[in-house]
Amino acid sequence: MTGSPAGLAYGIQLPVQSQSTIYAESWEADAGPADLVEIARTADRAGFDYIASCDHVAIPRRLAPAMSTVWYDPVATLAHLAAVTTRTRLLSHVAIVGLRHPLLTAKQYATLDHLSGGRLVLGVGAGHVAEEFAVLGADFRQRGAVLDECVDALRAALGPEEYPVHHGKFFDFEGLGQRPRPAQERVPVWVGGSSPPAVRRAALKGDGWLPQGDPRGRLPELIAELRRLRAEAGIEAPLTVGAITEPLYVGRPAWDVGRRTLSGSPDALAESLRAYRAIGVDQIQVRFRCRSRSELTDQMAAFGADVAPDL
Structure with a gap:
């Protein structure tokens, strides 16, 4: 998906699968696989462009609270x-690909793309947990440079060739075959992060950009920088620009959904969200305030039926 004048695509990062206190709802603590299945099926029916899952291998005690x-x-x-x-x-938002050898990452995600009939979007990011890198034998200090090379290596390893070739500073492979190949001729790579190195990486190496949840007011400057960097590099291919919206609630909530939450009629929500398209965003990642799985799936269905047609 590269965006179109017709409107915004919309996706969702799945609840339950990551439960940071920054965004997890209380009901998620007791939820599990059956809840994820119903939420994914709702997304499929309600026109969501993607469902997304995060990536961390191990969390140190200092960060666990x-x-x-x-x-x-x-x-x-x-x-x-x-x-x-x-x-x-199916979006990885985001895979910390520097924690693993690119051929291992390629084997896993190529198989996922093959099994799903070509539905993978590989979102990648640098990571931020030093202990995680240390225990896996990865270099935390060089994670940005490693990620830059990982993107190049993964382009080769997820491409059409059974025997991909990559010769770099950190990784070197040739003459090693991997099948099954991805179903897609080119797996989209979306780069996550809003720091200057991440924006540059997205501009020069990505098919898409996944910001970190920047406020609307900052997005125009970042999008302009993306475009400037791509133009200077002579890159003419389209870039899918993303944004993470404010928390949403379709309708008038009967409980305290928080002051930052956008709530109200479908028309009012659509009008507010269309502003993202006006500043150059192609896809929005939405999150709904909810007290249960059923409230979440009701919100998702209402969004797909009543808000999305006016985006």
Whole structure:
């Protein structure tokens, strides 16, 4: 998906699979696989462009009170949900690819793309947990440079060649075959992050950009920088520009959804969200305030039926 004048695509980062205290709702603590399946099926029916899953291997005790230790594996999670959906795409938001050798990452995600009939979007990011890198033998200090090379290596390893070739500073491979190949001729790579290095990486190496949840007021400047960098590099291919919206609630809530939450009629929500398209955003990642799985799926269905047609 590269965006179009017709409107905004919309996707969702799945609840339950990551439970940071920053965004997790209380009901998620007791939720599990059955809830994820129903949410994914709702997304599929309600026109969501993608469902997304995060990536962390191990959380140190110092960060666990804020981040929790609940982080489902994204490949396993998305593969499970691929089997119960038919059209919604499967996004890693984001895979910390520097934690693993690119051929291992390629094997996992190529298989996911093959099994899902070509629905993978590979979102990548640098990571931020030093202990996670240390225990896996990865260099935290060089994670940006490693990620830059990983994107190049993954382009080769997820391309059409059975025997991909990459010769770089950190990784070197040739003459090693991997099948199955991805179903897609070119797996989209979306780069996450809003720091200057991340924006530059997205501009020069990405098919899409996944910001970190920047406020609307900052997005125009970042999008302008993306475009400037791509123009200077002579890159003419389209870039899917993303944004994470404010929390949403379709309708008038009967409970306190928080002052930052956008709520109200479908028309009012659509009008507010269309402003993202006006500043150059192609896809929005939405999140709904909810007190239960059923309230979430009701919100998703209402969004797909009543808000999305006016985006």
